[in-house]
Amino acid sequence: MPDYRRAWRQGGTYFFTVNLLERHRTLFTDHIDLLRNVVGDVRRRFPFTIHGWVVLPEHLHCVIELPAGDSDFPLRWRLMKSGFSKQLPRVERRSDVRVRRGERGIWQRRYWEHLIRDEADFTAHMDYVHYNPVKHGLVRCVSEWPYSTFHRLVSQGVYPSDWAGGLHASVACGE
Numbered sequence: 001m002p003d004y005r006r007a008w009r010q011g012g013t014y015f016f017t018v019n020l021l022e023r024h025r026t027l028f029t030d031h032i033d034l035l036r037n038v039v040g041d042v043r044r045r046f047p048f049t050i051h052g053w054v055v056l057p058e059h060l061h062c063v064i065e066l067p068a069g070d071s072d073f074p075l076r077w078r079l080m081k082s083g084f085s086k087q088l089p090r091v092e093r094r095s096d097v098r099v100r101r102g103e104r105g106i107w108q109r110r111y112w113e114h115l116i117r118d119e120a121d122f123t124a125h126m127d128y129v130h131y132n133p134v135k136h137g138l139v140r141c142v143s144e145w146p147y148s149t150f151h152r153l154v155s156q157g158v159y160p161s162d163w164a165g166g167l168h169a170s171v172a173c174g175e
Contacts (some may be wrong), residue, residue, distance in 0.1 A: 018060050029147060
């Protein structure tokens with residue numbers, strides 16, 4: 001059995017990639033309001049700051065910061081995953097193992113997590129989050145993708161509205 005090691009830092013800032021089990025599905029964008037509501041509910045109960053977030057049809061990326069004295073990101077992801085799953089109809093294929101464990105066949109069991117080390121690492125991961133829809137060929141320009149914190153950050157002056165617009169910039173990090 002693999003030895004999964006997590007980086008635990010109270011008040012840490014983390015980059016995450018979370019995937020659907022079946023990568024051809026479009027559950028996240030098909031049910032974007034449900035996903036937003038579930039994330040909002042978890043944030044109210046177990047606060048965290050969203051620095052960057054992008055939702056693609058079958059996966060999402062985010063950069064979040066936990067409160068001082070708190071390192072329990074697995075609790076938050078478990079609640080977000082289960083809250084989203086419980087409100088979807090049971091139409092997915094499930095393996096015998098998932099049936100025995102009482103699991104839905106919606107999410108990949110694990111997720112990618114990376115503890116942000118410094119300001120350069122933070123910037124690289126924020127750029128990766130926001131450029132991801134272009135990387136996957138979903139849009140030509142970052143500003144065209146509606147399911148992203150990019151628009152909020154433009155209004156706050158963090159990014160210019162034409163950031164990486166149409167250019168296939170190399171934004172390296174992530175998955």
